Amino acid sequence: xxxxxxxxxxxxxxxxxxxxxxxxxxxxxxxxxxxxxxxxxxxxxxxxxxxxxxxxxxxxxxxxxxxxxxxxxxxxxxxxxxxxxxxxxxxxxxxxxxxxxxxxxxxxxxxxxxxxxxxxxxxxxxxxxxxxxxxxxxxxxxxxxxxxxxxxxxxxxxxxxxxxxxxxxxxxxxxxxxxxxxxxxxxxxxxxxxxxxxxxxxxxxxxxxxxxxxxxxxxxxxxxxxxxxxxxxxxxxxxxxxxxxxxxxxxxxxxxxxxxxxxxxxxxxxxxxxxxxxxxxxxxxxxxxxxxxxxxxxxxxxxxxxxxxxxxxxxxxxxxxxxxxxxxxxxxxxxxxxxxxxxxxxxxxxxxxxxxxxxxxxxxxxxxxxxxxxxxxxxxxxxxxxxxxxxxxxxxxxxxxxxxxxxxxxxxxxxxxxxxxxxxxxxxxxxxxxxxxxxxxxxxxxxxxxxxxxxxxxxxxxxxxxxxxxxxxxxxxxxxxxxxxxxxxxxxxxxxxxxxxxxxxxxxxxxxxxxxxxxxxxxxxxxxxxxxxxxxxxxxxxxxxxxxxxxxxxxxxxxxxxxxxxxxxxxxx
Amino acid sequence: xxxxxxxxxxxxxxxxxxxxxxxxxxxxxxxxxxxxxxxxxxxxxxxxxxxxxxxxxxxxxxxxxxxxxxxxxxxxxxxxxxxxxxxxxxxxxxxxxxxxxxxxxxxxxxxxxxxxxxxxxxxxxxxxxxxxxxxxxxxxxxxxxxxxxxxxxxxxxxxxxxxxxxxxxxxxxxxxxxxxxxxxxxxxxxxxxxx
Numbered sequence: 001x002x003x004x005x006x007x008x009x010x011x012x013x014x015x016x017x018x019x020x021x022x023x024x025x026x027x028x029x030x031x032x033x034x035x036x037x038x039x040x041x042x043x044x045x046x047x048x049x050x051x052x053x054x055x056x057x058x059x060x061x062x063x064x065x066x067x068x069x070x071x072x073x074x075x076x077x078x079x080x081x082x083x084x085x086x087x088x089x090x091x092x093x094x095x096x097x098x099x100x101x102x103x104x105x106x107x108x109x110x111x112x113x114x115x116x117x118x119x120x121x122x123x124x125x126x127x128x129x130x131x132x133x134x135x136x137x138x139x140x141x142x143x144x145x146x147x148x149x150x151x152x153x154x155x156x157x158x159x160x161x162x163x164x165x166x167x168x169x170x171x172x173x174x175x176x177x178x179x180x181x182x183x184x185x186x187x188x189x190x191x192x193x194x195x196x197x198x199x200x201x202x203x204x205x206x207x208x209x210x211x212x213x214x215x216x217x218x219x220x221x222x223x224x225x226x227x228x229x230x231x232x233x234x235x236x237x238x239x240x241x242x243x244x245x246x247x248x249x250x251x252x253x254x255x256x257x258x259x260x261x262x263x264x265x266x267x268x269x270x271x272x273x274x275x276x277x278x279x280x281x282x283x284x285x286x287x288x289x290x291x292x293x294x295x296x297x298x299x300x301x302x303x304x305x306x307x308x309x310x311x312x313x314x315x316x317x318x319x320x321x322x323x324x325x326x327x328x329x330x331x332x333x334x335x336x337x338x339x340x341x342x343x344x345x346x347x348x349x350x351x352x353x354x355x356x357x358x359x360x361x362x363x364x365x366x367x368x369x370x371x372x373x374x375x376x377x378x379x380x381x382x383x384x385x386x387x388x389x390x391x392x393x394x395x396x397x398x399x400x401x402x403x404x405x406x407x408x409x410x411x412x413x414x415x416x417x418x419x420x421x422x423x424x425x426x427x428x429x430x431x432x433x434x435x436x437x438x439x440x441x442x443x444x445x446x447x448x449x450x451x452x453x454x455x456x457x458x459x460x461x462x463x464x465x466x467x468x469x470x471x472x473x474x475x476x477x478x479x480x481x482x483x484x485x486x487x488x489x490x491x492x493x494x495x496x497x498x499x500x501x502x503x504x505x506x507x508x509x510x511x512x513x514x515x516x517x518x519x520x521x522x523x524x525x526x527x528x529x530x531x532x533x534x535x536x537x538x539x540x541x542x543x544x545x546x547x548x549x550x551x552x553x554x555x556x557x558x559x560x561x562x563x564x565x566x567x568x569x570x571x572x573x
Numbered sequence: 574x575x576x577x578x579x580x581x582x583x584x585x586x587x588x589x590x591x592x593x594x595x596x597x598x599x600x601x602x603x604x605x606x607x608x609x610x611x612x613x614x615x616x617x618x619x620x621x622x623x624x625x626x627x628x629x630x631x632x633x634x635x636x637x638x639x640x641x642x643x644x645x646x647x648x649x650x651x652x653x654x655x656x657x658x659x660x661x662x663x664x665x666x667x668x669x670x671x672x673x674x675x676x677x678x679x680x681x682x683x684x685x686x687x688x689x690x691x692x693x694x695x696x697x698x699x700x701x702x703x704x705x706x707x708x709x710x711x712x713x714x715x716x717x718x719x720x721x722x723x724x725x726x727x728x729x730x731x732x733x734x735x736x737x738x739x740x741x742x743x744x745x746x747x748x749x750x751x752x753x754x755x756x757x758x759x760x761x762x763x764x765x766x767x768x
Binding site: 083102123127128129130132173426431438439541545549 | 666
């Protein structure tokens, strides 16, 4: 942990803007309590996915299927940043917080778009990261928390944007960085690290919300002698075993457990690290007060496809064979949709089915363990092709759950495959260390694919797909918002559009082109009784990279302009 | 000295000039401060430096033209002061990539700063600062590991694909009595502009 000193103050460029009006608007800032986080008010959007359970659901219904066609922009604000914007507008009683690439944080009047304060961070000159994005802030008490790429966790005063404390998570020169929004439970500010392509050993760490003092740190790859270490059969492979934690966890107030997704094993080829390699490509259940790992579920053992399972599952109850199950639901990057059960003692497999074409699993046993078609498993010196490609049936963009429809909504990608052949790469701290060179990462789509992106709706209890909207000439990189007004909202396509669908039927009800492509989660809130829908448009990182590959393979010339803009929409009174 | 309280200023590609000016007392005070802030190992490659292997079995050994495979791929290198043996690895932004190509393949401007077909560039991508450490043999392009920006080593590392906004800074090299040496500072600022 690093206490804030003069150095840090000078490194963080803080702009005090419109001091009088900002003070007036933040003076009555509403502290965020544990109780408010457990049951967020409908008018607010207090965390990345709207609630601890990760539903990305707003119960607000003034904008609905009957009037969304009249929706128009109310205000917009340029973030001044390029690259991939992946942060939702977080709103607490009329104050909006948006983070941007490189951990800039903007505080705005949620009704008017007036800037209240801005926090900008200066990166070390020799810093680099595979993804420079940021996935949102967390609120607690009178502070705003954000991760910086270096990687650090930073606490800001919600009223002024001034740095209260910052804590160094790890040394960036060894490949660690951070992009996720923190998760805060019982005054513990929890965050994880990225770096699975650089030979890191993943972990989740918790800091005291007031002081920044480290409370606990739990590695996602066990050391020798710890439970799960027997799944690292070759000595020392665990030290650089990956299992990064680059997406925010979810929390179940009932079992009092947090759930975190872990990334790919490192390097990418399983024959270089024999064994199941726990807890890579898994969901782990951690006690938020102690960091103790209570349970886990591994989606696929000995990962060799770069299929991170970094998204935490949604905490959702469902019915199976007429029986109510306290569950977890997760569309996995490996192309399967999973139903799991949760309890104070851990996680159990219930059922699964593929939601996109997947040719690696021959079957899945009663415990949820897949049996592989070994011809589809790449290894060192062995080339193999597989579907879906390493970007998976879906990548990080959030799915959503609507309790009114009983459906989950998935931003999926279909009709793409990949191939890999591994080699042994020299490990150099902080350098690319996957076992494959970039030119040798195979990505395949047809010259004229039937479609690529899809928005899918599944019955959470019936286990069946209810509807699907497809996008012929674009992948889908858009996190989903669903609402009490019967809507499903998302961007994510290369035509820059933001869309509203009927949550029951999937019918397109409204769409509008924005400045750039939308990779960020939409949110909804209300001020003075008026409902707003907000989203940030700003294309970059993997979606941009993948678009370049698709252009090459198909001959398309689809260019998506960069540049971040916050958009806030409403229906005229 | 570079201290936490003074904050180390980033070394600039013209820092040797700054040192010299400071030494004869003609520079302004900030210029003297800048020169004083840069440790020799953090200075950018300087004219007269030799180049050494940055990784692999021969890490630390001086690179000769014969060490570089004709036609690629590139080798990562650090500059080293041949007198003091100071390796300029104090900043990632000092890292260099070396590649040997047929002289006739090089554009006229690239030839000017090459030596026996060897050209040198900053190995730090101008997009997000990742390593340009990979090689695309099919079209002889330098490749960034992060976002697949491609640079043409035959044409002053011009961007041919991907999100990088500008070419890699070129580092002039020369042969002195058969020894590969740095001929001058980077032709541009290495690294990327955040946001």
